[in-house]
Amino acid sequence: MKEMNTTIGKPVSRLEGFEKVTGAAKYAADHHVPGLLYGYVVNSTITKGRITKIYTREVSALPGIIEILTHENRMPTAWFDIQYADMDAPSGTVFKPLHDDKIRYNGQPIALVIAESYEQARLGAAKLRVEYDEDTQHATELKGNLERARPPKPGMAFLLKPPPPKPTGDFEKAYEEAAFRAKGEYGHSAEFHNPMELFASTVLYEGKGKLAIYSKTQGTINDQTFVANVFGLKYKNVKVIAPYVGGAFGSGLRPQYQLYLAVMAALQLQRHVRVVLDRSQMFTFGHRPQTLMQMRISADGDGKVTGLNHEGYGETSAYEDYSEILVKWAPMLYPAANTLLKYNLVPLDVATPLDMRAPGGSTAFHAIECTMDQLAYQLNMDPLGLRIKNYSEADPLENKPFTSKELKACYLQGAAKFGWYGRKPEPRSMRRGNKLVGYGMATGMWDAMQMPARVEAKITPDGKLHIKSAITDIGTGTFTVMTQIAAEQFGMAMEDVIFDYGNSKLPFAPIQGGSFSTSTVGVGVVNASKALKKMLLKLAKKVSAEFKNAEVGTVTFVGGEIIYNGHALSFIKLVAANGDKPIHTKNMGYPHALKLRKYAMATHSAAFVEVEVDEDLGVATVTRALTAVAAGRIINPKTARSQILGGMVWGISKALREEALLDPAIGKYVNQNLAEYHLPVHADIKGLDVIFVEEQDQLINELGTKGVGEIGVVAITPAIANAVYHATGKRINDLPIHFDKLL
Amino acid sequence: MNDFEYRLAATTTEAQQQFSSSRRSSYVAGGTNLIDLLKYNLADADLLVDINQTQATSIEELAGGGVRISALMTNADTAYHPLIEKRYPLLSKAILAGASAQIRNMATNGGNLLQRTRCYYFYDAASPCNKRNPGSGCPALTGQNRMMAILGASGHCIAVFPSDMCVALAALEAVILTNGPAGERMVKFGDFHRLPGEHPELDNILQPGEIITAIELPGEGFAANYSYLKIRDRSSYAFALVSVATAFELENGIIKKARIALGGVAHKPWRVNEAEGNLIGKAVNKDTLGAAADMILKGAIGLEHNSFKIELAKRAIIRNGLTALKPELQLPGAQPADTSML
């Protein structure tokens, strides 16, 4: 009999790691087929107005040019706006590339030049002369246009992103009468998606109305239904394939314009077409919105929070209402009798913003946790002590218990490992040579969500287990983690489990976002495994008399065998007995919505940061940082740690590095390249540490998982800002904190 | 990017002949700047003449104690050459504070002298720019000007010259050797790059078809007391917002010779002889360096987003001057050194 082999909880290396580091992994732009055509996108150079003329004739005459698609010669697409709505579409009217002559934002795609080679297409795109009737009365800057602010329009998006909770108590009065008050105004510019893999779609034209599409996406089925709906194709005739995705972070939650244009070109020309965006074009679609927030917190003499006021302004486009639930978080974390929460959108002449890693949360906690820090100084309290003083086991606003909440363990274990208690409380009190040293901490939260998903489980004649789902693996480790979960269900070695994913033909999975994929598909795997086990048992009973009295609860599954009372039957034998026909089942995994209505669900984190700031020159460096995370059960500590590390690097970037420079006179971000849009480099990243605290959650789902994709970015940015204050005595609330703000 | 013809020249003369065979020709060395400019449609050429094989890439010792560095040697080979590391460590440090290891392995010394500004508007083909398209205007004046010049700018252009290597070359008083249609020339480093004035399209005094063949350094390398400091928006792989190359010749702690050059502040590396002369006979300390800094920054003009550079440059001059007393305090990437124990 074989040994039980547990794989959940093991730090298994990424199964596709070898393919990725050797270049064998094929991404969306790596699929070559004979006769492939190349499309290059032309973007608007004005911000608002109309196209009056496109001089296509000169470009058509260039060598290799096949076609130039514009609003004037494009094929017809779906009639109704609703047909363009993808799974992540906010309320409003989805932007349709090449739809008409109207320019809605700077960088809007206005033509696709298609040629025999990439270089020819690129040259054609560069040479395409466009005349515009420009409207110079455009508005692109959030701060200068707050008078346009209004609440988000209601719509389907309210289901996942409801408006802020109603006021409780009387905040203004509480604030007025409070013993201690802290307030601040916080903001950041847009942040642009720059995953390593550029956006690309390779569309294979497989006969009339039939397409196979290799695309960069976070949702194969999302892209499939979008393409079918927009271009009037049958669902079964559109296949979207994305086994490898080189990072996405929210950018692939919606079909981007390269997909739309590549499909249009393939259908119109009846040819295979690839469209790849270049790096500067990564700055021409969804992004984390410019945001401005006001935060006020009041406390009594003991440091108990009495009032919370969080007001936020987010940028959106003129055609869709992208909203983030910016202001819901503070009252979920700190109990306060008086709350006042407001959220407004400012429509501008920009592309619709888009979810980016911990959308809303990473922005909100900057305001919440920096204001709490300020309050701690006023109270003369340890910032960590203030958090513990206001700790709540339940969600205070809704008065619901959490399914689990080990934030206190994050605080205590994190503080101990970091050495928080060595901190001298006064600002500017610690130094190393001519560098001021500061310690800062902050709390983070993120949703623990789960969506429905369907999973197929199958045993083939070789006794191997196949698990199938349309889900992608955007670099998070989904492939590895799902294989681990499946192996665990059957006590099998991971080598005997084949996880088939990243293809819209496979059973339904939602878009991969919100940190919900592990729970969503994982529970699907558990349910399909359960069903498959029943089928195997039934067969075993048929095959062997020894299994006559066996029940689901009394058999075990180990190493490709079903075992009862000392008798083992291999899966190979079972399939053979089934006439060599694979044994398979498809099942849904879904959240226990009814039961969970009584609970609040969230992941938590605490970040601790040390910074050094050069006293004369203002240069700030994160010398070490630690994030302690409570995220339920960790399936794979190695890939989970990578998620948190990546989030921490991102947080350092937000706090100290990346800044999109908008020129409102032109309506354009002027540093649209990675030389000037400063993402951190190795030299910016010193010691990073991650702790996963033990958090058992029997309620949340069959696996006890909460997801780790986003929580790592939430707390680190405010922790850095707080450490900079501790080091320098300066509160810089506008991100990033560049050295000149500290001179 | 246009289709272009590519020719590999064997000698300087052959390169010049090929160059003159088209009106839209360009020399290419490492290609790390030119190819980007072609791809972004900021430069346009139908013929690239590769000059990498027109000479042996080496460093020669000169009779007077100086050295002659091939213009076609890579930045990396130059920085790590034992002669440079030992006698001109300021040059070594400045080169290594620039770009990335990969780029320095490709980039040549001649190309480094001729790299173009990184001004956002210069880099955007859709934007007006007097440097790229004379007479079209300069949106940087009222736009995003964080990286722009505070010294020597004109109403036509406020771009800065982005090189690190050249800041050290300015401090070391290098001489540029060229070979052009009018024969060979030797140009003092300070005369090589131009201020924008009415003609920002001209970065330097090199004539069409003229080739930089070598860079000569005088015997004095300031190996005992020197430092390079670079301040930027990330710790590596970013251009300077302010950089300083400082070199002293000291006798019993008293300055006999001083060189201070600023990068990231003007259309060329910025030196003020008067400030350097004024340091002679004095000790190196915060006050003397501060006085020099005030002289160097006299006339500096800050714009909406870059006035911080004035104060920053002053502080950087002081810090880097102190570091030059103990060059071993310098940190990788020319990050600010800790001089608190001095």
Ligand SMILES: Cc1cc2nc3c(=O)[nH]c(=O)nc-3n(C[C@H](O)[C@H](O)[C@H](O)COP(=O)(O)OP(=O)(O)OC[C@H]3O[C@@H](n4cnc5c(N)ncnc54)[C@H](O)[C@@H]3O)c2cc1C
């Ligand atoms: C992302 C990035 C970051 C960078 N960061 C920095 C930095 O921090 N600091 C810094 O100093 N530099 C930096 N650089 C610039 C880099 O140093 C230059 O690109 C490089 O030095 C250019 O040398 P090259 O040989 O590649 O020149 P090329 O690109 O080959 O040529 C540049 C120009 O010089 C001409 N040319 C070249 N050699 C000669 C010659 N001998 N005679 C006449 N004409 C010639 C060419 O015709 C062309 O016009 C960076 C570059 C990049 C791309």
